[in-house]
Amino acid sequence: MSDHSHIAFVGTGVMGRSMAGHLLHAGHPLHVHTRSKERASELLEAGATWHDSPGSAAAASEVVISIVGFPADVESVYLGENGIVAYANAGATLIDMTTSSPALAVKISEQAAAKGVDALDAPVSGGDVGAREARLSIMVGGDQEIFEKTRPVFERMGKNIVYQGPAGSGQHTKMCNQIAIASGMLGVCEALAYAEKSGLNPETVLASIGSGAAGSWSLTNLAPRILKGDYSPGFFVKHFIKDMSIAIESAEAMQLQLPGLTLAKQLYDKLSANGGENDGTQALFRLYGGSDGSSLA
Amino acid sequence: MSDHSHIAFVGTGVMGRSMAGHLLHAGHPLHVHTRSKERASELLEAGATWHDSPGSAAAASEVVISIVGFPADVESVYLGENGIVAYANAGATLIDMTTSSPALAVKISEQAAAKGVDALDAPVSGGDVGAREARLSIMVGGDQEIFEKTRPVFERMGKNIVYQGPAGSGQHTKMCNQIAIASGMLGVCEALAYAEKSGLNPETVLASIGSGAAGSWSLTNLAPRILKGDYSPGFFVKHFIKDMSIAIESAEAMQLQLPGLTLAKQLYDKLSANGGENDGTQALFRLYGGSDGSSLA
Numbered sequence: 303m304s305d306h307s308h309i310a311f312v313g314t315g316v317m318g319r320s321m322a323g324h325l326l327h328a329g330h331p332l333h334v335h336t337r338s339k340e341r342a343s344e345l346l347e348a349g350a351t352w353h354d355s356p357g358s359a360a361a362a363s364e365v366v367i368s369i370v371g372f373p374a375d376v377e378s379v380y381l382g383e384n385g386i387v388a389y390a391n392a393g394a395t396l397i398d399m400t401t402s403s404p405a406l407a408v409k410i411s412e413q414a415a416a417k418g419v420d421a422l423d424a425p426v427s428g429g430d431v432g433a434r435e436a437r438l439s440i441m442v443g444g445d446q447e448i449f450e451k452t453r454p455v456f457e458r459m460g461k462n463i464v465y466q467g468p469a470g471s472g473q474h475t476k477m478c479n480q481i482a483i484a485s486g487m488l489g490v491c492e493a494l495a496y497a498e499k500s501g502l503n504p505e506t507v508l509a510s511i512g513s514g515a516a517g518s519w520s521l522t523n524l525a526p527r528i529l530k531g532d533y534s535p536g537f538f539v540k541h542f543i544k545d546m547s548i549a550i551e552s553a554e555a556m557q558l559q560l561p562g563l564t565l566a567k568q569l570y571d572k573l574s575a576n577g578g579e580n581d582g583t584q585a586l587f588r589l590y591g592g593s594d595g596s597s598l599a
Numbered sequence: 600m601s602d603h604s605h606i607a608f609v610g611t612g613v614m615g616r617s618m619a620g621h622l623l624h625a626g627h628p629l630h631v632h633t634r635s636k637e638r639a640s641e642l643l644e645a646g647a648t649w650h651d652s653p654g655s656a657a658a659a660s661e662v663v664i665s666i667v668g669f670p671a672d673v674e675s676v677y678l679g680e681n682g683i684v685a686y687a688n689a690g691a692t693l694i695d696m697t698t699s700s701p702a703l704a705v706k707i708s709e710q711a712a713a714k715g716v717d718a719l720d721a722p723v724s725g726g727d728v729g730a731r732e733a734r735l736s737i738m739v740g741g742d743q744e745i746f747e748k749t750r751p752v753f754e755r756m757g758k759n760i761v762y763q764g765p766a767g768s769g770q771h772t773k774m775c776n777q778i779a780i781a782s783g784m785l786g787v788c789e790a791l792a793y794a795e796k797s798g799l800n801p802e803t804v805l806a807s808i809g810s811g812a813a814g815s816w817s818l819t820n821l822a823p824r825i826l827k828g829d830y831s832p833g834f835f836v837k838h839f840i841k842d843m844s845i846a847i848e849s850a851e852a853m854q855l856q857l858p859g860l861t862l863a864k865q866l867y868d869k870l871s872a873n874g875g876e877n878d879g880t881q882a883l884f885r886l887y888g889g890s891d892g893s894s895l896a
Contacts, residue, residue, distance in 0.1 A: 428812075510759065559886070
């Protein structure tokens with residue numbers, strides 16, 4: 303895999319735009335498709351080639367990378383009429399970096415294999431900042447040799463790149479990440495709600511509890527935003543709900559009960575129904591009697 | 600407050616023994632009472648004086664420190680017949696470092712004040728290691744001047760010593776700590792359960808998710824123990840259940856709903872009913888289908 307391999311990039315939202323930019327910058331001829339062409343304008347100005355369909359971009363490339371929205375979008379982009387699998391070159395490698403369904407990753411991998419094409423599932427964590435700074439954590443599922451062959455491409459986008467197992471394993475790993483975050487957010491919001499209700503100064507409480515056994519990334523990074531009333535999205539509520547839905551569906555298929563995740567999903571659904579879908583995940587605090595007066599009751 | 604002030608220490612369990620040892624080592628004449636005299640033997644051999652009741656130890660001292668088991672023990676030690684408040688010297692400072700009820704802390708403070716005695720509530724986090732290494736986090740409630748006056752005593756036992764507000768505020772802060780931990784533990788256990796059930800290597804999963812947005816003290820410190828099947832207590836399930844009970848009671852008194860905490864308490868109760876009360880808190884993982892075959896169902 304050289305820096306001159308042609309790469310198709312499908313989906314140039316906040317994450318995809320930065321990730322594709324790193325590849326272009328490294329010298330890869332880049333073939334771009336995304337739902338709204340104007341969201342690709344920066345990349346096109348920087349030298350990327352526009353394609354009117356995912357299949358067209360794939361047909362011009364050795365590696366195809368996608369990061370789109372929902373599993374339905376992934377399915378359409380890969381398995382739809384003008385989709386990637388139908389047009390990919392034999393020997394190409396397809397890499398879906400969307401957080402999506404593990405079962406769908408397996409399905410794509412199987413349909414690709416039937417055409418002599420390899421597929422990896424490689425969702426990320428690290429958010430827009432991680433994407434911009436090429437410091438994403440990337441969790442990879444699929445054939446290990448194919449992963450090793452494409453490692454240089456991953457290294458343009460991330461730092462903590464870990465092979466997790468056969469097709470679907472990248473997605474399963476990302477589900478573990480979201481499951482840990484989901485209940486953790488309950489803990490952060492409930493601790494702060496208790497602090498406020500009991501008349502404590504929550505900032506001073508964080509000074510006591512932030513660095514010990516209660517410490518977490520969320521407590522360090524999101525609790526201060528909550529205390530400032532800053533509910534702007536680092537990670538959207540609506541995307542988190544999508545991820546939790548996938549995790550619950552996947553857990554149910556394995557007959558695994560996850561009551562913490564189930565509760566978190568219920569509360570985020572309620573937050574979303576109250577108009578919070580475009581807030582950041584820390585807005586869960588609102589349900590506990592935050593400033594907008596909504597509540598659990 | 601000099602290093603020669605007489606200090607009473609009530610309760611010499613795993614935590615209290617280390618904490619009292621630091622005070623003795625610093626030069627304080629130490630007056631000890633605990634339920635089972637043999638648990639004070641090391642301190643007595645090192646020069647501490649034995650007393651047959653909390654009140655007797657208090658009568659000999661300028662500062663009285665306690666760290667016992669349950670709120671009922673705190674109440675008995677302070678407000679019982681041969682208790683601390685009945686025998687404390689006017690002008691003495693009483694410091695309860697048990698994790699106990701905020702309402703009881705207020706009650707003790709009021710009854711002490713009526714006798715010209717000051718009381719602080721100052722629960723800790725950091726566990727047996729923190730106690731041994733004098734690196735506890737100490738959360739202090741009560742009169743701020745009294746806290747400042749006794750600060751040198753706290754500094755013998757802890758590092759992160761934060762004044763949190765009036766009587767009860769130390770206990771309320773500790774409740775925030777336990778609330779954040781409670782739901783966080785659900786997240787850790789559910790992420791690992793999902794990892795195992797989906798056929799991933801949980802160690803490799805931790806390599807992907809441990810340092811990002813899912814990261815927490817529990818994930819870093821307890822998940823590896825879970826994966827080794829090590830359920831030995833850093834912190835006992837039975838003590839965590841006590842703390843969660845106090846937090847729930849206290850939240851109910853404030854009409855605050857904490858569904859994550861309520862769920863965690865239910866699951867830990869179940870774990871305890873299954874014989875896990877003397878395990879470490881990480882044994883919650885057993886409920887998700889751990890090796891002993893118990894389950895949520």
